[in-house]
Amino acid sequence: MSSKAILEPQLTEISVENDPDILAAAARLAGEDLCSIADLSSSEVRAILKLGHDVKRNPRDYRHALDAKQMVLMFEKASLRTRLSFETGINTMGGNAIFVDQTNSPLGEREAISDVARNVDRWVDVIVLRTYAHDTIMEMGANARTPVINALSDFEHPCQALADFMTLEEHFGTVAGLNFTYVGDGNNVCHSLMLTGAQLGANVTIATPRGYSPDIEIVTKAREIAESNGSEIKLLQDPHAAVENADAIYTDVCVSMGMEHESTKRAPIFRPYQVNEALMAEASPRAVFMHCLPAHRNAEVTDAVLDGPQSIVFDQAENRMHAQKAVLLLLLGGLVNVTKFQ
Ligand code: CP
Numbered sequence: 001m002s003s004k005a006i007l008e009p010q011l012t013e014i015s016v017e018n019d020p021d022i023l024a025a026a027a028r029l030a031g032e033d034l035c036s037i038a039d040l041s042s043s044e045v046r047a048i049l050k051l052g053h054d055v056k057r058n059p060r061d062y063r064h065a066l067d068a069k070q071m072v073l074m075f076e077k078a079s080l081r082t083r084l085s086f087e088t089g090i091n092t093m094g095g096n097a098i099f100v101d102q103t104n105s106p107l108g109e110r111e112a113i114s115d116v117a118r119n120v121d122r123w124v125d126v127i128v129l130r131t132y133a134h135d136t137i138m139e140m141g142a143n144a145r146t147p148v149i150n151a152l153s154d155f156e157h158p159c160q161a162l163a164d165f166m167t168l169e170e171h172f173g174t175v176a177g178l179n180f181t182y183v184g185d186g187n188n189v190c191h192s193l194m195l196t197g198a199q200l201g202a203n204v205t206i207a208t209p210r211g212y213s214p215d216i217e218i219v220t221k222a223r224e225i226a227e228s229n230g231s232e233i234k235l236l237q238d239p240h241a242a243v244e245n246a247d248a249i250y251t252d253v254c255v256s257m258g259m260e261h262e263s264t265k266r267a268p269i270f271r272p273y274q275v276n277e278a279l280m281a282e283a284s285p286r287a288v289f290m291h292c293l294p295a296h297r298n299a300e301v302t303d304a305v306l307d308g309p310q311s312i313v314f315d316q317a318e319n320r321m322h323a324q325k326a327v328l329l330l331l332l333g334g335l336v337n338v339t340k341f342q
């Protein structure tokens with residue numbers, strides 16, 4: 001199969017304004033937080049993706065959906081994609097973004113997180129947080145009257161996973177029954193991917209070194225969800241066994257932000273998990289390569305794979321914006337301002 005065939009979108013257009021998943025999600029999610037993919041039902045995950053595809057196809061339909069809405073981004077860690085995709089996302093729907101760099105001033109240090117929440121919610125309509133501790137996001141959510149969105153914590157990266165499965169839908173038409181393999185650290189990205197894959201009925205296989213497997217509570221939750229959707233979650237240590245029949249191979253850095261002190265220890269442990277051309281050749285011939293980025297080139301993935309014909313990493317990056325626009329529309333009740341939904 002040629003690379004062109006792999007990259008050809010096969011998605012069927014739907015009429016979003018009559019879609020039962022979207023209408024139910026618009027009613028249930030208005031005013032809610034998005035801290036974890038587990039906060040969503042399978043139908044709500046499907047709704048976000050369907051709306052994301054429509055926002056991508058018809059951006060003008062949504063250009064006034066969030067007129068004058070204010071979004072604050074408070075980030076304790078560096079970001080390229082997440083910051084810009086949220087900012088461009090709300091700007092193209094009539095809203096405004098305010099960025100607060102918390103890299104030198106972690107949330108909770110200068111003043112209690114509950115007090116930050118009870119100030120900020122007087123001025124803005126949504127709070128987007130990138131933190132170390134997942135509890136920081138939970139505490140902000142518990143105290144703010146506005147929706148709070150997890151833009152990456154040490155535990156989850158839900159917006160990333162939503163964009164990633166939206167990208168897989170573009171490439172394969174549907175992800176139900178798709179064989180999705182993650183190779184590397186059982187980290188925040190891995191957690192959100194497992195939950196999202198389970199919500200959409202994909203078979204998710206994770207290969208991690210011993211001692212780096214995903215959190216057991218997430219695994220248990222993902223298995224429960226997968227079972228109800230007729231799919232499977234497998235945990236392995238052998239990357240070769242994990243990629244057999246894989247339709248998508250995903251990896252992430254083996255040293256996440258905040259773990260830099262473990263770089264030397266981790267490098268040899270993760271070397272056998274590198275995604276290179278030999279490993280890609282063991283997967284299905286139609287397999288795509290995925291990475292949340294930023295990548296450490298020639299560490300967890302080789303240049304040949306990252307820049308090769310099977311790589312869809314920049315489609316993933318683009319879709320961060322479209323998927324997050326869908327999330328913002330649902331949490332901020334923006335569909336009432338979109339003519340086709342009236
Ligand atoms: N994938 C991702 O979240 O990228 P940034 O760290 O650049 O935001």
Ligand code: NVA
Pocket residue numbers: 152187188189252253255256257292293294
């Ligand atoms: N696991 C990585 C993802 C970066 C987008 C980290 O947390 O640094």
